[in-house]
Every structure is written in structure tokens, then in C-alpha cells.
Amino acid sequence: MPHSVLDGLSVQNRTTGWQRWLNGDPNRNAVGHECVVAVDETDAVLGWATFGRGRDDGWEHVGEIAGIYAHPDAWSSGVGHALMEQAMIALAQAGFSGAYLWMLAGNARALRFYERHGWAADGGEKSETHSSGHLMRELRLVANNAPV
DSSP states (O other): OOOHHHHHHHHHHHHHHHHHHHOOTTTTOTTTOEEEEOOTTOOOEEEEEEEEESTTTTTTTTEEEEEEEEEEGGTTHHHTHHHHHHHHHHHHTTOOOOOOEETTTHHHHHHHHHTTTTTTEEEEEEEOOTTOOOOEEEEEEEEEOOOO
């Protein structure tokens, strides 16, 4: 994600949004996705993953990893693996036989992470212009042979 996009985000707005989402505000989490959070021994957040029913047309029968992020200090520590594992277990328990996710094109580190966990690009792409004016191109990856 370009620094110009990140720099334009409001910490207060994001904090309020996360508080509403995690407290179950139905207007904030209308898709019914779940969230798992990894913390250290001091309860500092190391990372998080959100997941649930696919949000894209034709993919409602497949699980979706909507977001998975680890703090850079937690990279290569197993936090991302644990988050992915918990999300995939929850999706399987919800009855989804496969899963998909979208990732920003050009994020080689993320692509290596996903490939190590059995994900592969299936040719799906989408683009949208962020409010900052930056064009964001995303690639769809699938796991467990997610049926379309």
C-alpha cells in the first residue's frame, strides 16, 4: 500500500470503526465476518484476520479472507501463520469447502506468504480508485480448490 494512502488515513476514524466492528455493531459488520486477533504477553496487538462468507457476486458459497495483517515487528514469527490457520479452521467449521482472498498486485512478500500456505492466483483481477486517487489493482487467490 503506498505511503500516501496510509498517510491519508485517520487513526481516530479507524479506531472508532474497529471499536464498532468488534463490539458487534450490525451497521459496521453487515456481512457477518469474524475477526481473530493475535496479541503478545502485554496484550499488544501483533496482527489480525477477518473472514467469512464471500462478498463477491457468485462467491457467496465460498469463504473469504477479507484481511490478514501482521505488524512488521511480528513478520516471520509465526503470527501470520497462526492467524491464517485460525481463519481457515473457522471457515471449514462454517461449512465452506474452499476460500479466496484479494491481495494488492505487486506485494511480493504477501504473495510468498500466501503461496507457502497453499494459495494460488486464479486469474481474477479487480481495480478501484482509492479516495486518495491511487489506483489499487488486486489479484484473487484461491485455496483448497475453491469452487466458483
